[in-house]
Amino acid sequence: MSRIASTFAGLRARGRKALIPYVTAGFPFADITPELMHGMVDAGADVIELGVPFSDPMADGPVIQAAGEKALALGIGMRQVLAMVRAFRARDDVTPVVLMGYANPIERYDLLNGKDAFIRDAAAAGVDGVLVVDYPPEECGAFAAKLKASGLDLIFLLAPTSTEERMQQVARIASGYVYYVSLKGVTGAGHLDTGAVESMLPRIRRHVHIPVGVGFGIRDAATARAIGRVADAVVIGTKIIQLIEDAPREDVVPVAASFLAGIRRALDA
Numbered sequence: 010m011s012r013i014a015s016t017f018a019g020l021r022a023r024g025r026k027a028l029i030p031y032v033t034a035g036f037p038f039a040d041i042t043p044e045l046m047h048g049m050v051d052a053g054a055d056v057i058e059l060g061v062p063f064s065d066p067m068a069d070g071p072v073i074q075a076a077g078e079k080a081l082a083l084g085i086g087m088r089q090v091l092a093m094v095r096a097f098r099a100r101d102d103v104t105p106v107v108l109m110g111y112a113n114p115i116e117r118y119d120l121l122n123g124k125d126a127f128i129r130d131a132a133a134a135g136v137d138g139v140l141v142v143d144y145p146p147e148e149c150g151a152f153a154a155k156l157k158a159s160g161l162d163l164i165f166l167l168a169p170t171s172t173e174e175r176m177q178q179v180a181r182i183a184s185g186y187v188y189y190v191s192l193k194g195v196t197g198a199g200h201l202d203t204g205a206v207e208s209m210l211p212r213i214r215r216h217v218h219i220p221v222g223v224g225f226g227i228r229d230a231a232t233a234r235a236i237g238r239v240a241d242a243v244v245i246g247t248k249i250i251q252l253i254e255d256a257p258r259e260d261v262v263p264v265a266a267s268f269l270a271g272i273r274r275a276l277d278a
Contacts, residue, residue, distance in 0.1 A: 012105040012137045013162050013185040016055055017220045017241065026237040026276050027186075029222055030269055031058040031109065031246030033076040034093055035085030038258055043096040045253075048262035050104050053273030058140070058244065061090050061110030068142045068166075072247045076254065087118045087127070091134040098135035107138040107164060107185070115141065128159050138162035138185045146178040153182040166190050167213060169205065176216040186220040186242060189213060191227075203235040210239050230275035237276045245272065 010018070020027055030049050034042050046057050060073065062080040069077065094106050108131065118127045131139070138161055144152065146165055153163040162185030167176060169191070179187060191206050206223055213221055223236045224244025233243045252268055253261045 011160060011162055011185065012103070013056065013107075016103075016105050017186065020055060021241075026240065027055040027220070027222065027242035028053055028233075028269065028273055028276060029056045029058055029107075029224070029242050029244045030054050030249055030265070031060060031224070031244060032249060032253075032265075033060040033062060033073060033080050034090040035062060035080035035083050036076040036250070037079065037254055037256070037261060039080075039083040039085060039089075041258065041261055042093045045262050045265060046093075046097045046104075046106075047100060048266040049269055050101060052266035052269040054104070054269060056105045056107060056137075056242070058107045058109045058246070059090065059094070060246075061087060061108055061114050063111045063114055065113075066111060066142075070247060072250050072254075076250045087114045091130055091136070094131075094134040094136055102135075105137040105185075106135065107140055107162075108136055109140040110142065112141055112143050115139075125155060128155050128161065132159040132161055136161060138164050140164040140166070140188060142166065146175070146182055150182055153184075157184065162186075164188055167217075169209060171213075173212075173216070176213060180216040180218070183217065183219060186222050187213065187217050188244060189221055189223045189240070190225045191223050191236075203232065203239075206236060207239045230271050233272045234275040234278065243272070243276065245269075 062077040062085050066074055066077055115127045156163050164185050165179045165183045165187055167187055167189050220241035222242030222244050223240040227233050227245050228248045236243050249265055252264050256264050
């Protein structure tokens with residue numbers, strides 16, 4: 010059983026929902042990410058999504074785009090991201106880590122380091138899953154099989170516009186969990202309609218039989234609690250980036266941890 014599957018099974022047995030924070034690797038300071046990851050786990054995070062900076066992040070809103078641009082300016086690429094995961098694993102061998110990003114950094118890493126180098130090195134670093142925004146399910150069966158052979162899960166996005174056919178395609182090869190994008194548009198956009206999410210999840214679960222996390226637009230404890238009633242996991246990214254983007258270095262981890270602790274209390278209430 011993968012670390013992600015084990016985590017969700019343990020939460021389900023205790024009647025709890027997963028809290029999954031997203032942060033951009035190398036933001037807001039190049040060397041802070043492992044420390045920030047530990048702080049989020051201490052505050053109640055169950056899985057961490059670590060964004061791989063990329064110059065053309067088409068699904069990300071302006072807040073996460075800006076975070077990625079700053080991380081790139083600080084010299085953060087895939088090699089540095091994998092080093093951050095290794096550093097995190099030195100103290101935490103339990104919490105799953107998912108890399109979230111785009112095809113280009115993965116393919117460039119393989120170009121520079123050899124065929125399938127990304128999968129090999131990600132597994133060795135302690136990565137548990139990969140969410141590649143621009144890898145459609147119908148085109149990455151071989152990639153999914155190679156990840157699975159190395160013990161990594163391939164996670165997919167579903168959206169309000171996803172058809173039954175797309176849900177079936179995702180269900181055939183997805184593992185770990187599925188990430189339901191609760192809004193049309195980019196990260197951080199719009200107002201979250203919890204009623205619409207509640208009506209969509211049964212449709213997804215007719216096809217997808219692994220946990221379903223919900224993200225995009227969750228900004229506070231009340232919304233997280235409402236989503237947690239119907240989803241298996243709550244994913245929060247943009248709000249965390251906003252909270253830490255201008256914080257002094259010594260305040261980054263406490264600010265993020267304090268916010269997540271409030272979300273954790275709401276989910277467990």
